Amino acid sequence: MIINNFYAEQFRNLKDVMIEPCSGVNMIYGENGQGKTNIIEGIWMFTGFKSFRTKRNIELIPHEEEFYNISMNFFGNNREQSFQIKSSKDVQEVYRNKVKVTSTRSIIGEFFSVVFSPSHLNLIKGGPNEKRKFLDIAISQINPSYARNLNDYYKILKHRNALLHNFEENNYSEDFLEIWDENLAKIGGKIITERKKYIEKLKVASINCYEGISEKKEKFNLEYVQSGKEEGNDEKENEDILLELLKESRYSDIKRKFTSKGPHRDDIEIKLNEKNIRNFGSQGQQRSASLALKLGEAYIINQLTDETPVALLDDVMSELDVGRQNYILNELKDWQVFITCCEPTQVMRMKSGKNFEIINGKYVSE
Ligand SMILES: Nc1ncnc2c1ncn2[C@@H]1O[C@H](COP(=O)(O)OP(=O)(O)OP(=O)(O)O)[C@@H](O)[C@H]1O
Ligand SMILES: [Mg+2]
Incomplete structure (x- = not known):
């Protein structure tokens, strides 16, 4: 499974965030409270169409807005596909390749990811x-x-x-x-x-x-x-x-x-x-x-x-010693990985890949 791009038109504090990750390790970094986990959560939404942080859909909608809207293009099951979720407080609409799906059950299993979070x-x-x-x-x-x-x-x-x-x-x-x-x-x-x-x-x-x-x-x-x-x-x-x-x-x-x-x-x-x-x-x-x-x-x-599921590692490296961090990155070397952290550590910097700095809900630089 490889995500080619992920776009959050509006999702929690994210606004117009478009990222084009590489097929290896993608580092999402920034200070506390900037929107790093929100990106992980947004990507995870396409796995089961539910958040791993909350049962309440309304929390995903940016304050002052009526709906959230996220989409992504990915390669899996030997084809390119696009998924989009647009959701108000009460109604979640899901589109696959721009066609509205009647039941999300029918597309479970199209996109696999595994999330590791605190x-x-x-x-x-x-x-x-x-x-x-x-x-x-x-x-x-x-x-x-x-x-x-x-x-x-x-x-x-x-x-x-x-x-x-x-x-x-x-x-x-x-x-x-x-x-x-x-x-x-x-x-x-x-x-x-x-x-x-x-x-x-x-x-x-x-x-x-x-x-x-x-x-x-x-x-x-x-x-x-x-x-x-x-x-x-x-x-x-x-x-x-x-x-x-x-x-x-x-x-x-x-x-x-x-x-x-x-x-x-x-x-x-x-x-x-x-x-x-x-x-x-x-x-x-x-x-x-x-x-x-x-x-x-x-x-x-x-x-x-x-299929290799996309690995979403939210803030999990911080308490592991260098040996343990290395093992995990090495184990996942053929997988697409997203890692969030405040300050990329030595180990993670050594890996080739792409960096995304997030400030105040925006992707600002590599
Ligand atoms: N529905 C929402 N509307 C607007 N902003 C929101 C919403 N839900 C959460 N936020 C904001 O999103 C930010 C939190 O984002 P996130 O959890 O992604 O932070 P983070 O970058 O992962 O931080 P940390 O390093 O502390 O884990 C907070 O500033 C929070 O106020
Ligand atoms: Mg976080």
Whole structure:
């Protein structure tokens, strides 16, 4: 995947920013608060048509304006394409090769990128929610039917929880839950199966990356942890186990007024040298681990699609020592990379590539 140009007519504080990146390393630099991450966020928007920083579309629209408008030309899947997003507070319009698309689902998978940002440290420092979110976004990118299943799962879960909420007051019978449990288990079984398959791939890829980053000095590992003890080997087994679990926990779910078992409660356990990295990892180790996971994600896209996703590295180099920075740049040497930083370091300056200085939402110089 190579972006030939990216244009932000207006997006957050960016105004008329046109950049024509090279196919290697592109350094976006400038002082704090100038618009560097906004460029990364703008490019990322074409991957899933959502921001990685906010759920609220309105935040992307420049203050005092009614809409944002970003576009880019890129080469991927053996052809040149253009994408454009024009969005008001309520309506997002997406154009592919100047033709409006009816559903963004139909073009997911046309443009791949992987973003590494300080907020991804939450992958390590945050709770299960952050980890599930990471998994769900990563799998949805390569498997749009997973995104559909996830959506359906959460809809059914919402109904089941609404029922539980008033269960005792309304003197409902437990049979009321039967149909919701069956539906939830059916889709939940698919989600668990896909997640476990993905984790197996991610494990191989990210252990390998972490070994490289740490020069084999530290041992990284991860496991998918389910809310039930027993684990199935395929979709049907996962469905059956989940159905059983939902039935078993009906009584306590009624008391607690929510659904306590299922993929919405699962987690990823991440360890360094056999210890939980969240509690025992240093700042640099935690950052390296989040990078290993994100690089792992990028390699999986690469393996499955034969495309190299665009790597968006937002402010991630600052806490890594020179060896670790070098490893990452070296690993990504055949990829198109965007790196933001305040002051390009020695390592990054040594790499050939293009520089873009951003001041107050404008691209001012190389
Ligand atoms: N909707 C918006 N309209 C106008 N300006 C906005 C909007 N959203 C954010 N900004 C402005 O964008 C700037 C932040 O941009 P960005 O996050 O890209 O900074 P940065 O260059 O990455 O800085 P840092 O080095 O601190 O990470 C801030 O000045 C902020 O006020
Ligand atoms: Mg920033």
